[in-house]
Amino acid sequence: MADVTLAGNRYQAAQKRADRRRTSMREFRMQGLAWMLALPALFLMGMLLLGPLLAVVLLSFTDYSLGNGSLDWRGLDNYQAMLGDDIFYKSIGNTLAYVGIVVPGSLVLGLGAALLIESLTRGKAFWRAVYFLPVMATLIAMAIVWEFMMSARFGIIPQTLALLGFPAKNWLQETATALPVLCIIGIWQSLGFNMVLFMAGLSGIPRSLYEALELDGGSSAWTRFWTITWPMLAPVTMFVVIITAIRSFQVFDTVHVLTKGGPNNATMVLIYQIYQEGFDFFRSSYAAALTVVFLVFIFILTVIKARTIENKVHYS
Amino acid sequence: MAEVKIRNVSKRFGDTSVLENASLTIAKGEFVSLIGPSGCGKSTLLRIISGLELQDAGQITIADRVVDDLRPSARNLAMVFQSYALYPHLNVASNIAMPLRMQRLNSFQRLPVIGRFLPGSSAANDGIARQVRDAAEMLDISHLLERKPGQLSGGQRQRVAVGRALVCNPAAFLLDEPLSNLDAKLRVHMRTEIAQLHRRLQATFIYVTHDQVEAMTMSDRIAVMMDGNIIQTGTPDEVYDNPTDIRVAEFIGSPKINLIPVDVEPGRGVALLAGADSGVVAEATAVCLGVRPEAVTISPDNGLLAGTVEHAENLGSEEYVQVRLHALPDTLITSRASHGTGWTRRVGSTAHVSFDRDRILAFDGAGKRVACQPGVPHPASGKAVAHG
Incomplete structure (x- = not known):
């Protein structure tokens, strides 16, 4: 009987030691496993998000242009050039003006549409679909439709305005009106999305x-x-403001299809300038520097969103 | 403080009739509960009184004034909602102040910032602030005035909702299941508070609930509603002791009233329970006897009917004993036995039940109450009971 107990004790002690060893081994293995499992995600994140971002930032300090075999470190040269670039100021101003018009415009109209549709007793689904259509349609295709509608000779808009006594011309080709017309198209496009958010x-x-x-x-x-x-x-309003602002900062499709930044850079916006510098003039490093500026704007908006939405405007 | 009269009110939602010819008069300063199972129309009736819902037929009168064409705000009523319906973006003080601001300030004076500087608004605002403070003090929520509803507990929100109701000194208070979102302990506490508040304000209270304990403990009168009708109105005692309908008898009282099928002996009118003389004389149409659990005596060795103890619950202060009758196996009799009788240890044993003959109620096939009184010698006691 005593022998059995003794043997049992010894067995237990050995068991405990083995347990301890096994625990540390297991912890190590678990951590290794965790890293292994996270690796694909980390790899993709590095490759697709952080890597390109870093590359853009680094590129903005060089003189690289698309197709060149070599590049030199130029420090802040690109940023200095930016400060003396009139088109850059123009595009910043235009972009801010675009955001400043499209955000309140699509907010007020989206809320108005939501309130009106909610007050209906019949046909809610129909009107919701009508207003949401521009959101689902490809903006490039829709921009072509707008181009037809704005055409001086047979477009419905100049022709209608001509009946009211306005000169029949393509308002997209006038320096004073090109940007406002783009803003109207921008409002038309994001109104439906904001309306759906407000309805929710x-x-x-x-x-x-x-x-x-x-x-x-x-x-x-x-x-x-x-x-x-x-x-x-x-x-919801806070969310709509931030989302619409970010999307408006990225305005490109309509500019590319309808005005190409003209006339006289009247519709030159940040993303379109980046596109032109990078792919028309092949000044990749300057385009990279512009991109960094653009990213700073987006980053500020994102921070505002995170701060206010998560802390300020909830009631419980 | 006003009298509220409901005259022949009917309401349909599509094909379903929710209220049929409901009539009720609530006296000045009275606390009346509308009670009934869910879907009986009690909340709809309250909403019709408030004006949030319009009746299809009938008339509502508040303080001798027909209010059918008046908007809710013009009826001078206050309502406490089941969900409290506090404005989540406003603090407690602003929540309580809302009805006063709406009454005393015009829409320009209510504007943020600018409103304060408009003529007359600062005096009005001071008056409002004073009344809000008074109401908060009365409800013991002065320390919460700066908080938002989201930071309050259920009981505190409840009080704020009551505060918002009482601050405008309404003709009547309408309360729509105000305690149903609270936990059991708090509910008992708030019950007392609301009853005390009623006593202090001497105001007319109309209280909707599905909880018979709330109705019994707080009300001056109870209106029991079933299927869109008010089937009985009376004091808690009347409704409990003298239900006019089997549905009222079943709905009011916990544990539920015992219902036992009965045969009435032709001629003498003696009510027979499984052949045994129950000791009461009932009308010939009676098909069922009702006995409250506290009118059932249970004894191990003698009684009217024998059965088996199926279940016993010890509540500390008393015991609920359930006995399945041998002669009527479909009938389970619940008895309220006094503390310390030890029936919980005797589950499965035989027990004999007998009934307090003065408290037996009889119902006919349609569920209506019929006459029934003690009158013949009780077979168990052998004593003759003289009865006119």
């Missing part, structure tokens, strides 16, 4: 809040909107 937001407002307000004495549509709808939509 509206459906999340509990009906009982409106009923409580009704009993509290606020029965006009105006009071209802400012007391409940607008504050309750604040998180």
Whole structure:
């Protein structure tokens, strides 16, 4: 009996030692496994996101141009050139103007469309689809349609305006009106998306809040909107502003198809300038420097989004 | 403080009739509960009183004024919603102030920032702030005035909702299941608070609930609703002791009333339970006797009917004992036995049940209450009971 116990004790001690060894081994193996499993994702992230980003930043410090066999380190030369580049100022100004018009425009109209469609008793789905159509359509194809519509000779818009006494011309080819027309197309394009976001937001407002307000004495549509709808939509509104701003910063398709940045650089925007420098003039390093500036803008917007959406505008 | 009259109100939603000819008068300062199972139309009736829903037929009168054409805000009522419906973006003080701001400030004075500087608004705002403070003090939420509803517990939100209701001194308070989102302990506590509030304000309260304990404990009168009709109105005691309908008897009271099939002996009118004389005389149309659990006596050795103890629950203060009758195997009798009788240890054993004859109720085939009274010698006691 005693022998059995002793043997048992010894067996247990050995077992414990083995256990300890096994635990550390297991931990090591687990960590190794974790890294192994994360590796493909890390690799792809490095290759597709961080690598190119780093390459662009590095490229902006060189004199590389597309097709050259060699490149030299030039420090901040490209950035210095940028400061003296009128077209750069023009494109920054145009881009900011575009964002400044398209964001509030598509926000107000998107919210208006959402409120109107929500108030309908019939045909909600139809109108939702109508407004959402431009979002689903390819902008390049739609831009061609707009080109026809703006054509001075047979486009529906100049012809209609001509009936009202305006000169029949292609407003996209006028220095003063080209950018505003692009803004209108931009609003037309993002309105549907914002409308859908607002509709989702509206459906999340509990009906009982409106009923409580009704009993509290606020029965006009105006009071209802400012007391409940607008504050309750604040998180959605913030999201819409940021998303639309980021998308507007990236405006390219319509410029490329309709104006090519003209006339007189009146519609030159940041991304189109990057495209021109990189692929028309083959000044890849200068295009890279412009890209870095563009990325800084996007980064600022992203930070604002992360800060405000996650902290400020939620109520519970 | 006002009288609220509901006259022949009907309401249909599509093909379903939710309310049929409901009539009820709620006196000045009275606390009336509308109680019934879900879907009985009690919330719809409350919403019709408030004006959030319009009736198809009938009339609502508040303080002798017909309000059918008035908007909810013009009816001078306050409502506490089941979800509380607090404005989540406003702090507690602004939530409570909302009805006063709507009443006393015009839409320009309500504008943020600029509104403050418009003529008359600062005096009005001071008055509002004072009333909000008073209401908050009364409900013991003064320390929460700066918080948002999202930072409050369920009970605190409840109080804010009550505060928003009482600050505008309404003609009547409408409460739509205000306690159903609270946990059991808090519910008991808030029950007391609401009852005390009613006593203090002396205001008219209309309280919708599906919880019979809430209705019994707080109300001056209870209106029991079933299938769109108010089937009985009375004080809690009346509704409990003298239900006019078997549905009321079943709905009110926990544990549920015992219902036992009965045969009435032709001629003498003696109610026979499985052939045994129950000791009561009932009308010939009676098909069923109802006995509250506390009117059932249970004894190990003698009684009217024998059965087997199937289950016993010890609640500490009392015991609920369930006995399956030998002669009526479909009938389970629940008895409320006093503390320490030890029935929980005797599950499976034989028990005898007898009934307090003064408290037996009889119902006919349609569920209506019919006459029934003690009158003949009880076979178990052998004593003759004289009865007119």
